[in-house]
Amino acid sequence: MAGDPPAAPAASPWGRRAARLALVALAGAVLVWPLAWALDAQAETYQLIAPFDAPVVEANRSIFDPADAQDAREVASIYGTPFGEPRRILFADAAQVIVPEENRDLRLLKKAGDENPLQATTVWFVARMASLGAGAAALALGLLAAFLRRRAAASV
């Protein structure tokens, strides 16, 4: 009918799907951050150690100088060999945690050779990669949806 506004171009089914997927990917790219934050909130800081057996721990205790109680590495060295600096670890096995009597503020986590405790660093790295990937996918799908919509409009 003369005077009616022109009808909006009918998007192709593929265009609509691409647009929906773009929105889902965009949501994923955003939502991965609060998820990482929620996981990180579960992490605690531990000094990982390669543990010694009980006789060695007792021997080390017997020669430990209490003046070194504030030296976290020295305290950790009673129980095992410290791995670098303390780390934020998720879902640590409580049975492997040592709270040294020489310094109750410290948390040591025994790590056997076949164990690989989940680090908060890894969660954030994966979140960054997932967000980048999902963001790129959202952009590509958005462009595809726009292209299909334009092509559908041109063919009307």
Next chain:
Amino acid sequence: MPPLPRLLAPAALLGVLLLALPARGAEALKDRTYHFGTHEARTNITFISEADLETIHGVTHRVAGSVRVDAAGTTATGRLVVRVADLRTGIDLRDEHLRSDQWLDAQRFPTITLDLTSATEDEGGATWTWTGNLTIKGQTRAVGGKARIRAIPVEAGKALGAGEWVRVRTDFSVRLADFGIQVPEQIGAKVSPVWQVGIDLYGTTADPAAQKPGR
């Protein structure tokens, strides 16, 4: 005049007290050979790779070797050998990669050796400065650092087993490229090109080979 046993009693008591005191410095170590790797739970050689994705915490509890401290107690030489097959990172697949020819090539180069060429006691006796040759994947490079060496007091050492015991702690860094190991670009976020190596060992003067039956 007091009888001899009464005179000797204070001296004996003093001797027992001295033995119970923590032995420090070169005096307690001199003219001895310390054997390492006698107990896995008293042997920690750690290696750390710090990268964006994660920090890899690797360890082996197996080492073979000994260190000889000279008669003056001020210098030491020795050798430590680690089998590549014994290195553990906590993920089996990663351990397999570590042993592959692209990395440590365990098949062609089954061991990593550290030859201690010199170790001299620093002033004050708290630390020692050491140098050595580290051989990885068939390539030898000079390494060195500071070591903390502490003799375990006799009384405390009795619980550890035969011999006089000593604890040795040191660390140093290893640049993989120096040993012909190139970190592939695509896994640069997972593995650092420089690893921190820590050595924390308990050694005993009791030779494990001499204690084996039939020897």
